[in-house]
Amino acid sequence: MKIRPKRLQPGDTVGVLAPCSPLAMDTLPEKIDFLEELGLKVKIGKTVGLTGKYLSGTDDERIEDLHEMIEDKEIKAIFCLRGGYGAARIADKIDYQLLSENPKIFWGFSDVTYFHNAFQEYSNIVTFHGPMLSSVVQKKLSDFSKRMFHQLFTPFEIQYDERISPLHTIVPGAIRGEITGGNLHRLMSTMGTKFEFDARGKILLFEDIGEPLQKIDGMLNQLRLARKLDQAAGFVIGDFAELEKGASIEDVWAIFEEYLKPLGKPAVAGFKIGHCEPNIAVPLGVDAILDADTKLLRILPGVE
DSSP, X not given: OOBOOOOOOTTOEEEEEOOSSOOOGGGHHHHHHHHHHXXXXXXXXXXXXXXXXXXXXOHHHHHHHHHHHHHOTTEEEEEESOOSSOHHHHGGGOOHHHHHHSOOEEEEOXXXXXXXXXXXXXXXBOEEEOOOGGGGGGGOSXXXXXXXXXXXXXXXOEEEOTTTSOOEEEEOOEEEEEEEEEEHHHHHTTTTSTTOOOOTTOEEEEEEESOOXXXXXXXXXXXXXXXHHHHOSEEEEEEEESOOTXXXXXXXXXXXXXXXXXXXXXXEEOOOOSSSXXXXXXXXXXXXXXXXXXXXXXXXXXXX
């Protein structure tokens, strides 16, 4: 069992971090307002506002900022401002024991997938695949997505069925296992490194954005050759946004069917998890039940 961080209480202090790409400072106030509306106090990381073109500060600045927030006893959760790129550049510099000794909520997705995978493996802690604070800009974050933050205050089991979105069963059956994964492209980038994601007995979540069908096929084929698909217990297929002209989500599902049907592992597609609205936030590293026959995904709470 992985460490579940403690739930938030109104009045708690949380940290806002920019560990990947930078964010325009003029959009920051509404993101802080959103957290304060949840009843939280906010500490801004030193990397917020820094820019190195496509990175929010240097590697040293970003790793120092992350370590300071982990060590800060007052900070109960860390929210990432945006994804983009940069997580993999500092993954090998993180003090993972530090997070194990100071367990706290870590929230984000997309490029943050690299952190999720590393924290689950080396800090043995549950993390949260949820909307980046950058999504709050211009009220783009729906009320449904905003409500998902409440799981951090009051632990509840997430139950996802077709009342949320239409779902498509790729492979029937039911399975219980630890759910992990995230952005497909970022998971692929762990291959061949000490951070290579562990698929053994896991329910794998895949989502992505802006990838052509050929590349999606290529990534799944590499996972097939690496036996990652064969090692997994089941598959949760999230959103694949901004497809190439002429492509549809059904085309993406057809690719997954080609690779997953021969395995006979339960698989369901169509979850609004990823670069989409709503973006259903889910804890990673906890047990989940995927019932592909009834199209139901149940995930245990991520905080205690």
